[in-house]
Amino acid sequence: MAQALVIGAGPAGLMAAELLSAAGQGVLVAEAMPTPARKFLMAGKSGLNITREQDAAAFLAAYGAQAGRLAPMIDAFGPAGIRAWMEALGQEAFTGSTGRVFPVAMKASPLLRAWLGRLAGAGVELRTRWRWTGWDGAAARFDTPEGPRQVTAGATVLALGGASWPRLGSDGTWQEILAAAGVPLDPILPSNVGLALGWSAHMARHLGAPVKNVALGAGRLRSRGEFVLSARGLEGAGIYAVIPAIREGAPLLLDLAPDLEEAEVARRLSAGPARESLSNRLRKRLALSPAKIALLREFGGPPPSAAPDLAARLKALRVPHDGPRPVAEAISTAGGIRLDALDDALMLQARPGTFAAGEMLSWDAPTGGYLLTACLATGRQAGLGAAAWLDRQGLLPGAETR
Structure with missing residues (x-):
């Protein structure tokens, strides 16, 4: 024995x-x-x-x-x-x-x-x-x-x-x-697994790009980190931290400007020439990366004309998805x-x-x-x-x- x-x-x-x-x-x-x-x-x-x-x-x-x-x-x-x-x-x-x-x-x-x-x-x-x-x-x-x-x-x-x-x-x-x-x-x-979702055609050139300095929320869980836009969805430590709440059905919300209060985001969006494009305002006033701007366009719907409404969307961007990737892909x-x-x-x-x-x-x-x-x-x-x-x-x- x-x-x-x-x-x-x-x-x-x-x-x-x-x-x-x-x-x-x-x-x-x-x-x-x-x-x-x-x-x-x-x-x-x-x-x-x-x-x-x-x-x-x-x-x-x-x-x-x-x-x-x-x-x-x-x-x-x-x-x-x-x-x-x-x-x-x-x-x-x-x-x-x-x-x-x-x-x-x-x-x-x-x-x-x-x-x-x-x-x-x-x-x-x-x-x-x-x-x-x-x-x-x-x-x-x-x-x-x-x-x-x-x-x-x-x-x-x-x-x-x-x-x-x-x-x-x-x-x-x-x-x-x-x-x-x-x-x-x-x-x-x-x-500790990626989130599955399908992308529209305009996202193709952004796949593989990291999304840094973002706050994520799902139910009771909060995460501050980064993730990657992959062909199959979202991957990375920032996503992994909120997967338990997503498994329970909580929606995923992204704060694309986590270092700024919503009122400050609205103030910055209101500044500058009225003829300035939305992309330039997001890039110059808020220092948003092309990947963040792409996410806003993908999930934010038609951009609101009022700066406070756009600021609210940037601070709580809801991401529809197909749930976590399969068990065999999980860390x-x-x-x-x-x-x-x-x-x-x-x-x-x-x-x-x-x-x-x-x-x-x-x-x-x-x-x-x-x-x-x-x-x-x-x-x-x-x-x-x-x-x-x-x-x-x-x-x-x-x-x-x-």
Whole structure:
């Protein structure tokens, strides 16, 4: 019997394996893909924003309705703990101007190599191309290159990711297995994903252009950032931050002049020669980019003749759309194992001795360091919980794989 089994070798699974091995447990990590942590490596291509230095209350607020449940785990292993952990692996970190924390190397591969080296040195076994297919009684079943295998473990940590970027390993196929085991699930929904919409012909020359310094609002959510006009709609961090409210049906409103009050926008639009074209007024008086002007024309309808009416439209431009892009295109997903299906150690109430962590759990967060922080923090919590469970059961090191 394997002392501890971790299914999934992303950040949450590797962190659970690290805590289990540090507690003296023998650990087998099973990963469906040919190599571990593929999505983690992909995230690192843009700099690996692993966490964020921010006021604790503001940091937790990013998790919305699940902030209270995640708070103890993030308090125990949040931005300061993650930074110290990175540096103990020889990966120096720095904080950007917005509080985002990155490795100095600005990619994930050096951190991952050091991490895997530490785990291997601690005796953690890693098996790749092992795809979990469910349980046979107490045993976990796998399809492997050598044929079907079963592993019986004293404790199991599930860290299979959500359902985004399935080509990197997170395909959500675990939902059917867990539902059959009586585990309550919330539907998987796209998060941190682009917004789908169709463009009129005049927008063709603007596609690919960034829209910077814009404020976005949808329902209770507000975002200040930027996005890109893509052939399929709107993409970028500014959009991702308001997707949860858009999923609930809230309209998307853009403030194209966020640094100016509406009255000041109206005053500037009224200034200058009466014969001046609208485009020139928007460009000269408000410093609007061609992409912003194009958005106003696309969604604003016929321009009002009165400056106050035009100012109101610029400050709250309603954008009709076709909803978020599909789950497979999302950076992350919401939904999954309901948090009330887990105890405080993240053990499944429907299956004692089985724990879950990372994006499998039903929480949602924007990009900017929040996603990886919660994956690492929940992985740590599940690892600690599994180690404590093994200790209570009095299980000794050993392994049974057949």
